[in-house]
Amino acid sequence: MLRSNDDPRALRSRAAALAAATELLVEGGPENVTHATVAKRAGIGRATVYRHWPDQQALLLDALAGDVRPLLSFDDSPVRDQLVFQAEQLAHRLNQPSAVSILATVIQRAERDEEARRLREEMFGQADEDLTRALAAAVERGELRPGTQGHARDLVARIIGPLLFERFLHGVHLEKDLVVSLVDAALAPWLPNA
């Protein structure tokens, strides 16, 4: 279809279209992202949008993919600090007005769309493995009780879950003290002196 991915003209119109698609998604929901609206907003031809994305699903998912990079990542520094930092980063991103629209769209599409499901898993899939490793290292260092490394996913759920609940279902702004309190509560059962 297109000669290549490296033609500056193609890259330019593609980038403009994706930026426009994200804007339109946040402003009016997924059904607001059509070939016509994207073309108009991006200042490019309607046919050009069809050339890049023959169907609307692909266009929307490409736009989503640009905004949904992995949300968490861990290394081997002290676990509590990492969790607080990462959860704060995530809270900051969730506080963006666009985040709810984008995440809710991914979740909704994932029910019926394989590509969206892949995208959804990309968000937290890596986090489980990384955190498992980080927890194992922490157990070695005596920061946590043995066995903790088997509960990485559970920890993530107990920290991120309440954040999502507050943000998605109550629409509140996520504050730092909530994040800290959630991390400590989730970690409490695994502290060695317990």
Added chain:
Amino acid sequence: MLRSNDDPRALRSRAAALAAATELLVEGGPENVTHATVAKRAGIGRATVYRHWPDQQALLLDALAGDVRPLLSFDDSPVRDQLVFQAEQLAHRLNQPSAVSILATVIQRAERDEEARRLREEMFGQADEDLTRALAAAVERGELRPGTQGHARDLVARIIGPLLFERFLHGVHLEKDLVVSLVDAALAPWLPNA
């Protein structure tokens, strides 16, 4: 517009349309719920759908409203049992394949639609007040430490949040032992012997 709400013919076509709308929402997402598709699925005339719901938003939200009754309610029996029971009920409802589509749609719409926001608050708004009362009663009985009643919403977030996270972002089936574990973890800081 319509003479009344009690004409059996109007009630019948209205009910058929709402049932069809919910089906179509679950099958193909919100953009699949149009006057035309609903009319066809419900076996009624397209004009009839327009008569009941002049715009598509109203139709979709009416369908959602039928499926999103309050999700939690509390009385004055022992708190832990109540929380476990209510959270199990909720988990059971979230396990329905349709629940994710419906909830995600409400959340998404709530970003831009006043009516959807009202609907979203209906789900958990009452729960906070009820649980606050139930917690106060439990404190009176010595089940929980004084001050607990000020943290009803926090408790809900720490129990429901992880459930939503597991169901929405990992697509897993919610099991009873997870529910119990979440309730006990959320309650732990407020037990009197701590």
Added chain:
DNA sequence: CGTCTGTGAGACAGTATGTATCGAAGAGAA
């Protein structure tokens, strides 16, 4: 039985969608 009123079917104009074509202009090589 007679009068309402909601209904389904269809007609209709206006709009949106998807595709094809065309000349213009940017990109890259000689």
Added chain:
DNA sequence: TTCTCTTCGATACATACTGTCTCACAGACG
């Protein structure tokens, strides 16, 4: 620069969809 290739925006076009209206019909109710 000049030449060639590719993408571009604009436009035209057929088709599908939307929203509104009309009308004959049948169910509801007295």
